[in-house]
Amino acid sequence: MSPHMMAEPLHVYLNDHLTGAFGGAALADRMARTHPESRRAVELHRLARDIQQDRDDLVRIMQRLGVPVRHYRTWLGLAGERLGRLKPNGTLLRRAPLSDLVELEMLRTGVEGKAALWRALRAIADTDPRLDAAELDRLSARAADQARTLNHWHREVSEAVLAHPAETRRGDGASRTWP
Numbered sequence: 001m002s003p004h005m006m007a008e009p010l011h012v013y014l015n016d017h018l019t020g021a022f023g024g025a026a027l028a029d030r031m032a033r034t035h036p037e038s039r040r041a042v043e044l045h046r047l048a049r050d051i052q053q054d055r056d057d058l059v060r061i062m063q064r065l066g067v068p069v070r071h072y073r074t075w076l077g078l079a080g081e082r083l084g085r086l087k088p089n090g091t092l093l094r095r096a097p098l099s100d101l102v103e104l105e106m107l108r109t110g111v112e113g114k115a116a117l118w119r120a121l122r123a124i125a126d127t128d129p130r131l132d133a134a135e136l137d138r139l140s141a142r143a144a145d146q147a148r149t150l151n152h153w154h155r156e157v158s159e160a161v162l163a164h165p166a167e168t169r170r171g172d173g174a175s176r177t178w179p
Helices: 003-034 041-065 071-084 097-125 133-163
Strands: none
Touching: 003 041, 003 097, 041 097, 041 133, 097 133
């Protein structure tokens, strides 16, 4: 098998993940900006920064591997995040509490996919000197921490939105689902 044929799946795989990374970073940033008054605001901003850093780390890894970034794919990730805002959420003109729950689930899915990416790269790090096993272990650990945080928040927001829906609205129409 030619080296080109062996490299091609890696190129596609990493660009697929980069597309998701751009969308996930944009979603995390928007979630942080949407809840500036919550007691979790600092954690949301930290998570958004970490996810942006993970995206940047992926770009650097792609450069080391000689995988070209397909820039049109990064725009697809950003467009996908924006299109995700159009989902039916029970209201037409304002943000609904259900939006918080759905966005958390989308972000959790992205973080779980990112953790799988780091594990997949780690599986070949011992035979590819361009990959740094310690870096991939660190990225995997950070993804696991992010997943734990999102799982905890998911439980809290699920309870607020699904078990006590009337308590999640303020008089101004804003959401109170983030404790």
